[in-house]
Amino acid sequence: MSPRSRAAQPxxxxxxxxxxxxxxxxxxxxxxxxxxxxxxxxxxxSRVGSRGAAPARGAGxxxxxxxxxxxxxxxxxxxDTAGWEGDEGQCDSGIESLRSLPGxxxxxxxxxxxxxxxxxxxxxxxGSGDLPEALPAACRAETPPPPPPPPxxxxxxxxxEALAYISEDGDTLVHLAIIHxxxxxxxxxxxxxxxxxxxxxxxxxxxxxxxxxxxxxxxVIQALIHKGVNLGLQDRNGNxxxxxxCxxxxxxxxxxxxxxxxxxxxxxxxxxxxxxxxxxxxxxLHISTLKGNLQMMSLLLQxxxxxxxxxxxxxxxxxxxxxECHNRRAVQFLLRNGAYVDAQMYNxxxxxxxxxxxxxxxxxxxxxxxxxxxxxxxMENETAQDLLLALLPFDDLKISGKPVVCAE
Numbered sequence: 228m229s230p231r232s233r234a235a236q237p238x239x240x241x242x243x244x245x246x247x248x249x250x251x252x253x254x255x256x257x258x259x260x261x262x263x264x265x266x267x268x269x270x271x272x273s274r275v276g277s278r279g280a281a282p283a284r285g286a287g288x289x290x291x292x293x294x295x296x297x298x299x300x301x302x303x304x305x306x307d308t309a310g311w312e313g314d315e316g317q318c319d320s321g322i323e324s325l326r327s328l329p330g331x332x333x334x335x336x337x338x339x340x341x342x343x344x345x346x347x348x349x350x351x352x353x354g355s356g357d358l359p360e361a362l363p364a365a366c367r368a369e370t371p372p373p374p375p376p377p378p379x380x381x382x383x384x385x386x387x388e389a390l391a392y393i394s395e396d397g398d399t400l401v402h403l404a405i406i407h408x409x410x411x412x413x414x415x416x417x418x419x420x421x422x423x424x425x426x427x428x429x430x431x432x433x434x435x436x437x438x439x440x441x442x443x444x445x446x447v448i449q450a451l452i453h454k455g456v457n458l459g460l461q462d463r464n465g466n467x468x469x470x471x472x473c474x475x476x477x478x479x480x481x482x483x484x485x486x487x488x489x490x491x492x493x494x495x496x497x498x499x500x501x502x503x504x505x506x507x508x509x510x511x512l513h514i515s516t517l518k519g520n521l522q523m524m525s526l527l528l529q530x531x532x533x534x535x536x537x538x539x540x541x542x543x544x545x546x547x548x549x550x551e552c553h554n555r556r557a558v559q560f561l562l563r564n565g566a567y568v569d570a571q572m573y574n575x576x577x578x579x580x581x582x583x584x585x586x587x588x589x590x591x592x593x594x595x596x597x598x599x600x601x602x603x604x605x606m607e608n609e610t611a612q613d614l615l616l617a618l619l620p621f622d623d624l625k626i627s628g629k630p631v632v633c634a635e
Contacts, residue, residue, distance in 0.1 A: 362590045388422060397429035405438040410447050413439075417450045425456050432462040442482045449484050458499055459485060473514040476524055485530045501532040508539025516545040516561075519554050528564055532610030537565050542573035550581045550590055558590055568599045575605035583614040591615075 232439055392400050401420070404413035408461060413435070415426060428434050439447040441495075452458075459467055466474070472481040485499060504510050512532045515523040535544045546566045549557035558578075562568065567579050579599040582591040592609075596603070601612045 230395075251629075302343060373561055389451070390416060393422075393616055397427075397431075399424065399427050399429075399435070401425060401435040402429055402433070403439060405442060405447060407434055407441065407443075410444055413444075413447050417447070417454060422455050425454055426452060426460065428460065428462075432460075434460050434468075436468045437462055437466075437471060439476060440471045440484070441475060443475075443477050443480060445479055445483060448480055448577050452483060459503065461503075461505070467505075469499065469501075469511050470509075470514060473511045473518070473520075473523055473527075476515075476518055476523065478520075478526065481523060481526055485526065486558060487563055488528050499530075501527060501530060502536055510536050510538065511536050511561075512536060512545050513548060516548045516554075516557055517552065519552065519557055521556065523562055524557070524560065534561065534564055535570055537572075544570045544578075546570060546578050547572060547576075547581060550587070550594075551585070552579045553585070553587055553590065555590055555593065557594055562593070562597050567602060568594055568597045571603070571605075572594075574607075575603075577605075577611065579603075579608075579611040580605055580614065583611050 272434050326375065390400055397405070399414045399416075401413055401424075404410070404416060417435075428436055434456065436448065436458070437460075439451065460473075461467055469481060469484050471477075472484060501512070502510055509517075510523060510532070512527050512534070512535070514552070515527060535546075537544055538548075543551075544566065546558065546561050546568070549561055549568070569579075571577055577599065579591060579594045579601065580603075582594055599611070601615075602610050604610050
């Protein structure tokens, strides 16, 4: 093999142990001091190689010189390694250990702190989530704190908290004051609280106005009406405060509810709907007719209630209900005030059909004298006259002079 080809052969390298130097054997028989441990880097190996760079004369001389140089280089490597051991706590080699090059960067102790900080700031932005400097105050997006609520004159925070109390049944302090019949406390709360709080419904969907009507507290009713609360809110049965007044026959409360909308302190736009039905399909006039309260019926009619309003389940008018209750006074009252005598239910029955079917001859006579049509047919194709003939016990019918015998 020619010297040129031997020179082209690669060096045999071995994995170094940290802190140990060893010689590298060339193919031509010459020896060169190996690199030191990775902590020393390439600079130390080159220095050691320069000291033992003299050409070897013979294999024995070359081996002895190589061993001597490796020992000397080993002591120097250990000395240099001890000086660099605290750099990063790891072994560096190759092109990444720039600090080990001659004339390269100095160790961390000799580095300029300002330069190191600048180097960190100019480093890659990956993983560098912290901003080097705080943003100016003008660039910070700060949400302004919400303005405090306006204080209520003459009330402490404890009093305001008490006014906003709601029980486990959904009752506010106004509900409880009305339930326990303490109108002075109720009036004090009504004067301090806004309208929205006074319209809160409890678990039974009752407002304070419902309870005030049910327990007949006129002063509380008047205060709530002056505050402008909604008069059309319905409880769990669909009853408004006016429905309750008709059911409980509270004429004075009904008068306050019907007349109080003209004297409210605040414009609300709430109008009393006299045709509004509860969940049973009954309007206020239906309820007062079933109760037979002519005074309440008169009050409702004067306030604009429809005298022929139909209830929601079967289409009965107040006249139908009065006939069903066998209330002759209510029937006469309604007829005098213009009730339609031939009003028909959803099945086509008139009040006369009901009177005849219930064998109420007195009311049937009143309806007939008021002009009821006896030939109107219902959905079963029956007239009131047919029902009347079926009810009368005829035992002397004759056809062509012969008696008719009805088979049993």
